[in-house]
Amino acid sequence: xxxxxxxxxxxxxxxxxxxxxxxxxxxxxxxxxxxxxxxxxxxxxxxxxxxxxxxxxxxxxxxxxxxxxxxxxxxxxxxxxxxxxxxxxxxxxxxxxxxxxxxxxxxxxxxxxxxxxxxxxxxxxxxxxxxxxxxxxxxxxxxxxxxxxxxxxxxxxxxxxxxxxxxxxxxxxxxxxxxxxxxxxxxxxxx
Numbered sequence: 001x002x003x004x005x006x007x008x009x010x011x012x013x014x015x016x017x018x019x020x021x022x023x024x025x026x027x028x029x030x031x032x033x034x035x036x037x038x039x040x041x042x043x044x045x046x047x048x049x050x051x052x053x054x055x056x057x058x059x060x061x062x063x064x065x066x067x068x069x070x071x072x073x074x075x076x077x078x079x080x081x082x083x084x085x086x087x088x089x090x091x092x093x094x095x096x097x098x099x100x101x102x103x104x105x106x107x108x109x110x111x112x113x114x115x116x117x118x119x120x121x122x123x124x125x126x127x128x129x130x131x132x133x134x135x136x137x138x139x140x141x142x143x144x145x146x147x148x149x150x151x152x153x154x155x156x157x158x159x160x161x162x163x164x165x166x167x168x169x170x171x172x173x174x175x176x177x178x179x180x181x182x183x184x185x186x187x188x189x190x191x
Contacts, residue, residue, distance in 0.1 A: 009125035009135055012037060015098045016089055017118030023047045023085060025117070027141040032134065037089040045081045114170040120145065123170045127159065 013030070016039055020028060028041035089097075113119055120140065124147050128135055132152035139146045146160045161169070 007126075007129055009128040009133075010122045011098065011125070012089070012094050013125035013135075013138070014118045014122035015094045015101065016087075017116065017121035018101055019089075019097055020087070021117045022050070025085070025140075026082060027139070028117075029140075030121070030138040031136070035090060037094075037135075038086065039089070040084065040086045042082045042084055045083045048083050048085060114167050119170065120166060123166060123173060126173055127169070131157065133157065 016030060016037055020039060020041075023041075023043040024047055025041040025043045028039055030037055030039045032038075114123070117140075121138070124138060124145060125135075128147070128149045131149070133149040136148040136150060136156070138148075144160060144162050145166060146158070148156065148158045151157055
């Protein structure tokens with residue numbers, strides 16, 4: 001059993017999202033199985049091939065595509081062939097990936113971009129952490145996130161959020177973290 005600390009799910013899911021971001025998944029399911037998070041989903045075949053290539057080769061290929069697109073319009077439809085992927089993340093993988101991301105991180109005093117997969121998953125992780133919960137399953141597609149978890153008392157919980165609701169939740173968390181008022185919120189407390 002993985003030992004969970006404060007903010008465990010928020011951190012782990014952010015790191016997993018950052019790692020999967022290059023695949024630009026159409027959909028992804030994440031489950032906690034024994035001692036590891038297992039992420040499975042669908043992405044375009046070209047994204048899977050690019051993720052296996054070296055970063056220099058990927059950069060050359062991207063530059064070549066951009067240059068040819070400027071010179072002439074595309075001659076064919078974009079590739080829409082989808083393939084499945086599966087990745088497993090153990091605690092040491094999450095620690096290693098987090099350390100690598102921290103070294104490449106830019107400014108830390110700005111609100112993170114909710115439109116990134118890592119931030120969306122981190123927001124879901126914060127919900128689970130707020131209930132002292134344990135993840136069961138997360139499903140995310142282009143329009144929504146559905147997540148199941150067990151709360152501190154062991155009760156099963158299931159929540160569903162569309163992109164707007166997820167954005168509003170992330171804004172509330174960001175406002176709490178910075179002590180700032182949410183955009184569009186009134187200054188009088190309603191709770």
